[in-house]
Amino acid sequence: MKLFWFEAGPVRSGGVLVRLGAIGAVMLSVAGAFAYVGGWLSPVRLTQDRMMAAFEDANGTHAGFRRNHAKGVCVTGWFESSGQAAALSKAAVFRPGRIPVVGRFALAGGMPFQTDAPATVRSMALRFLLPGGEEWRTGMNNIPVFPVNSARGFYEQLLASSADPVTGKPDPVRIKAFLAAHPETVRALPLIKQHQVTSGFANSTFNSLNAFRFVDAAGASVPVRWSTVPVQPFAADSAEPSAAGDKNYLFDNLIAQIAQHPRQWRLIVTIGQADDPTNDATLPWPAGRRQIDAGTVTIDHASSEDGGRCTAVNYDPLVLPSGIEPSDDPLLSARSAAYARSFTLRADEEHEKPPSAVTAREVQAGGKS
C-alpha cells in the first residue's frame, strides 16, 4: 500500500538525485542482507547446497535417488504397543494398541547400485502412522554410535572419504587430516568396528544414535535413545556371500524371509540419566541404563522402491508426535535440513530416475535377482 507519496510539486533535480541515491542505498543493503542470510556471501559456511555438492562429489550424480542411503526397499507392517512406554511419553503411539507402519531398509552411502557388502552400514527407517494424522518418523542404523557429532564433521568426513580422481581411492593424507581434526571420530571408530555384523537385515539391531526426549502427560521429560532389536536369532555374517554373484543378496534375503513369514523387532527405549550426553551421537551411554520394551514392530510385506509406499516419504528425524521431542543434538537439525533438500532434489528429478537396484520384478520373484 502506498502510504507515503512523494510530495507533489516542483522538486529540484539535486533533491531527486539524493532521494534516488537513498532509495538505492536502502535497496542495496536489503539485497546484501538477503544474500548474506542465503549464504551467498560466505563461501565457508556449510549450507544445504554445499552438503548436497559433497554427496555428489563422493558418489557421483544419481538422478531421482536419495543422496544418502540411496539403495533400499520399501516395507510395510504394524507396531503393536506394549503400553510400557506410555508412563514416560504421552505420545499416542505408546498407548496399548496397533498402528500401521511404512518402512524402508537401506544401505548407507549415496550409490544406489552398490554391491551389498557386510561392512556397509545398514539402516531401517520407520514411519508410524498415529491416529489423528500425527506421525513419528525415525531412521536408525546398525552401528552402536555415529562416527561424527556435527554437520561440519559429517561434511568433512564425506570430503575426506571421497575417491581421489587419480587413484580412484580415498586419499590417506586427507583421511589422516580429517581424523586429526576430529578426535570424537577417532574415539567412535573402534566402537563401530567392534560391533558384530549379522547375516542380514532381519537379524540386525538398528539404533537411533541421536538422543531425543520423551515427555509425559505432566510435561516432565527424560532423555532417550531407541533401538529396534530383532526377534530373529543372531547369525554372524558368513564370509563373502556376494561372491555367489548376487549384488543384492542382503535385500534379496530380506525379501525372501518376509515372504516366508513376517519378521519382528522389539522397540527398546533406553532411558538416559541427567548427565548422559544427548548432544553427541559419537558417545555411547553407560551400560546398564534402564530399558523399556515399548512394543513390537512387525514387517509383513516388502516392495520395490519403484511404486513402493516409502518412496515419496522423507524419513525426517524431526517428524515427531506430541510426546517425543528433539534433544539438543545438532545432528537432528542437520539431518532434517539435508534430508529435506535431498527429498526436493529427487522429487525434481523423478522423471529421470532409472529403476532402483531392487526392482518390482525381483520382489515378485521372492527376492531372486
Add this chain to the structure above:
Amino acid sequence: MTTQARFPAVSRLLHWLMAPMIVAMLFIGVGMAASVSARYELLVSIHRPLGMAIFVLCVIRFVNRFINPPPELPDTVPSVQRFAAKASHIVLYTLMFIMPLVGWGMLSAARYPIVLYGPLRLPPILPHDLTLYAWLRDLHTGLAFGKCWSVPDNL
C-alpha cells in the same frame, strides 16, 4: 499537502502489521533453505505458523478493502505511475494470498505433518504426490523471489 486523504486506521494497522511479517518471511525462507545448523529447525518452526498468520491477515485485509476502500491516488500522479502502482498492488495481493496456500499445498503433497504449534496442526489439502510436491516447491521459491521484487514497490 494537507488535503490528502489518508488510509483508514484499520488499513494502516493491517499494513504495518503485515509488512514486517512478510519481509521476515522472505528472510526466514532464504535462511532456512541454506541452513544445516540448529537454526534450520528454529526457522522452519517459525516459517509455518507465520505463513498461516499472513494468510489469515490477508483474508481480513481483502475483506477490509471492501469495507474501507483506499483513497484515490492524488491527481498529480502521472498515469504510468498509476498503472504501475495498481499492477504491483495486484501482484502483491495475489502473492500474499497464494504463497501460504502453495506452502500448505506442497507440505501436503510431500505428506509432511503441518505443525503450527505444539499439537496444533493443519490437515493436508492435496494428495500425497512427489511430482506435485516438486512442482509446488519450485513455485514456492519462484513466487518468493517474485515477492522480493514486489514488496519494495508497495512499501
